[in-house]
Every structure is written in structure tokens, then in C-alpha cells.
Amino acid sequence: MNQEKIFEQIKKKQSFLCVGLDSDITKIPQHLLNLSDPVFEFNKAIVDATQQYTIAYKPNLAFYECMGAKGYETFEKTVRYIKAQYPDILVIADAKRGDIGNTSEMYAKAIFEQIPSDAITVSPYMGEDSVTPFLKYGKWVIVLALTSNKGAFDFQFIENENGKLYEQVIKKTMQWATDDQLMFVVGATKAEMLADIRKIIPHHFLLVPGVGAQGGSLQEVAKYGMNKRCGLIVNSSRAIIFADNTTNFAKIASIKAKEVQEEMESLLKSYS
């Protein structure tokens, strides 16, 4: 699924929304807990109810691994379900992996061979051989650049004559693959920095977390980050998936996703 295909979906749905499946079992509706795989049933209902408004889903592996092997299976079932039902929707395994070459190869196998994910998030700290094994599959590798959390200020802004660490990560990483293979995570809480990042990578897609519960503004993100092919995938998780925890949860999630989609539609008309 190259840039052009993603942009086609964006145009078709008038949306650049990614729904984060941070499906914490302690936060899903109680009535699901009697089922044999409550988190999978939750994800299935959320996906079916929101798919017409979204171009991507992003299951966050931590929320599955915390339930052990059974949780890991739920993660895998979720990815397989989405790709079987909605093959045009991008599935991003939010794993933030990264290790020496032979180990990253195994993580790549886990995400791209065991299951049909389209993308994985990767941490850049260990450099080129920790990232390139993920590129061999012709899928998307999404490298952490500027994250949306408070701790982003601890190291990502370390600066020398070549720029800030997150800028150096972008500049170096972009040499390892084309903009049809590589995206970057750029936190929405610093939307004005998107303008500077766009000077370095005008054409890459950016995965923007932190709109919604983490407090970013969609308007600002679009203003500073959008390019000719939209170039943005904006994630929202808790504000959509946990908007309601009654038997109505999927319906309410659908309404919340639609609200975001409508805002995105108007932004697409304004900026791209």
C-alpha cells in the first residue's frame, strides 16, 4: 500500500483518521467480559462501527501483551480480522521495536510474516541496522521522531550544529528508504514544529498521535503539516473507543469517529 493508495483512501473517505486500538481490558464495557475473548469482541465491534470514517487502525501491542500470550493472540486476531474484512484500511502495529539487526529481523517476522500488518512503529535509538530489517517487506516503517509526551523533551531536543536529535533522526533515516516505505511519528502537541519538519520532509506521511486525549489540535496539525497528498495520518484512541462504556459503545464510537471525519473533510478542503 504505497502513498498513492493511502491518498486514494483519504480522498474516498474524506478522512485521515487512524483509530488507536489501545483496548485496555479494564476500560471496555463490562457486558463484554463474559465472552471468551472480550478485547477481540470489543475491537471487532469498534472496527465495524468506525471503518467507514477511518483509513487506519493502530493496535498498541502493550495493551495486548499485558494479558500475556492470550492477549498476544487477541492482537494477532485483531490484525487478521481487519485485513480480511477491510483490506484497504492500513493496519499499524504500534510496537516501537528496535534492536540489533538479527533481532529486528525477528520482530519484523512477527509483525509482517505472522500477521498481515501494513506498518510498524520503530524506535531509532540503535540506528540503521535496527531499522533496515523492517524495510525488507515492502511495508511501512514508521520511525519515532518527535513524540507527544512530556519525556520527549528529555533527549529528542538535544541539539548541536546539525540540529536537534529528532531532526537528525529524520535526516539520517530518510536516507535509508523512500517516502513510499517510511513515515515518521510527530507528536501533535507541538504542531508549530510541523512547519519546520515539513521543510526537511515535504513529501513523507506523518503519523500524528496525541489528538484528543493527549490534547493536540487537529486544526493546527492540518495547517502546519498537510501536503499535496494530505501527508497526515492522525490518531485518536481513547476519545473514540472509550467514549461510552454501555452496550451502546460501538454506536457512540461511530458517532465520535464521524465527528472527527467531518472536521477532517473540511480541513482537506481548506489545505490540500
Place this chain on the structure above:
Amino acid sequence: MNQEKIFEQIKKKQSFLCVGLDSDITKIPQHLLNLSDPVFEFNKAIVDATQQYTIAYKPNLAFYECMGAKGYETFEKTVRYIKAQYPDILVIADAKRGDIGNTSEMYAKAIFEQIPSDAITVSPYMGEDSVTPFLKYGKWVIVLALTSNKGAFDFQFIENENGKLYEQVIKKTMQWATDDQLMFVVGATKAEMLADIRKIIPHHFLLVPGVGAQGGSLQEVAKYGMNKRCGLIVNSSRAIIFADNTTNFAKIASIKAKEVQEEMESLLKSYS
């Protein structure tokens, strides 16, 4: 298991060896493949055969996740087996996780609640709130500082007036916890840098990968890195666990581990 307890084990066994359980199913002896959980049987045999020479085991999650949910279960069974049989041996989940606070909390739960691991490796890129959730369990958090791979030179050596990135990672991270909670990964391929690192953190334990297949020298590591409580946990993986792939594999692994232990014994006498 605090520093003192680890040092007691080191003195008792005259060893600071960690065996890395990078148990690639394509490299284990063929005769195991007929069993219902070949990698677990392999790990069990390796652990039973080497435990008298080692103070730690380090299962590397990638080699389990690449087999999907079943592999994740093998990882969990391995950790449980080691802690049930050999409670004094440190089990390090080599996961290199790190995400925003609420997500790191879930990874911590996976590693410290679901299973009785003693330690986890963590990537520092996302800063304080990505690391501190792992500290709440009173177990060990092992932060990547200077890794042993070629890609280490891409970002870890970025330098400004406050030092190199890996030095800044150490200086900042050490403020978040005591040396009874925190260790650092320091690659053995740059042993002379251990002397500089020891100026910043004289008392912390260092987890040193890269001795053996990755090419570091144990002599050099001990010379530059050892402190009064040894302060080193040196990992060897492939050179021990894949030394032989016949039905004799466990016996040969035991011999290889004993060889390393004997070298460590003489180094402990020379330097600590």
C-alpha cells in the same frame, strides 16, 4: 534482588555470565522439532545444563514473538520455569520497550505482573515518562545507553556541550532511580569507553552484550568496567546456546559456559 544479592551470586558462582536465550527455532537441534514446544524444551535443557555457571538469563522477546502467540507463550513459560527452578538467578526480559506513560505501564504489567521477570531492557528515546512506569515494581530497569551494533554510531554519539547522547542518557536517567533499580546496557565492542562511563556511574551494574559472536573481549570489559561489586553482567548467547546442534547440545553448552565462567573467575580475582 538488589545489588548486594546479585554480588552474592557472583561471588558464589565466581561468574558474571548472562546466557542470552535468543532461541531461534531455525537454529535449535532438529531432534527437538517433533516435541510440542521445541523452543521451550531447548531453553529448559540449556538452562539446566548451564545454571551452575550463570547468574542471569536473558530471553530476547523477538525470537519468541516471531512465532506469534504460541511463541509468546514459550517466552512466558521459559521465565516461569527459570524462576521456579532457580530463584536466585536473574531473569532479564530483553524487550527494549518504551512508550508514553500509560503504554509503558502496560508493558511493565506484561513483564512484571504476568510473569516473574526480574528485569527489563528499555529504550530511552521517549524520556522519563517512558521509563518510570517500569520502576514501580521494585525490579530492575536496564536502559539502553551505548549499544554494541554498527548503528550505535548513527545517533548515540551525537554530541554537544553536555556530552554525547549516550552520556546524557546515563546522566539524566540516573536521576530517576537508585543504582539498586537501574542498570545500563553498554556494548562490549567499545570496551575502552567503559572507563569514561565508570566516571559517571561508578556503582551501577552494566549489562554488557556483544561478548562472543558480536566480538567483544571479556578481558577488556573487566579491565575497564569492573567495580568493587563486580558491576558487570556480561551476556553471551549464540556462542553458548548454539555451540552444538546434535543431541549433545546441552552438554556442549555447559562446557562453553564453564569455559567463560573460568575466565570470569580469574578476572574477578584480578580486578575486583
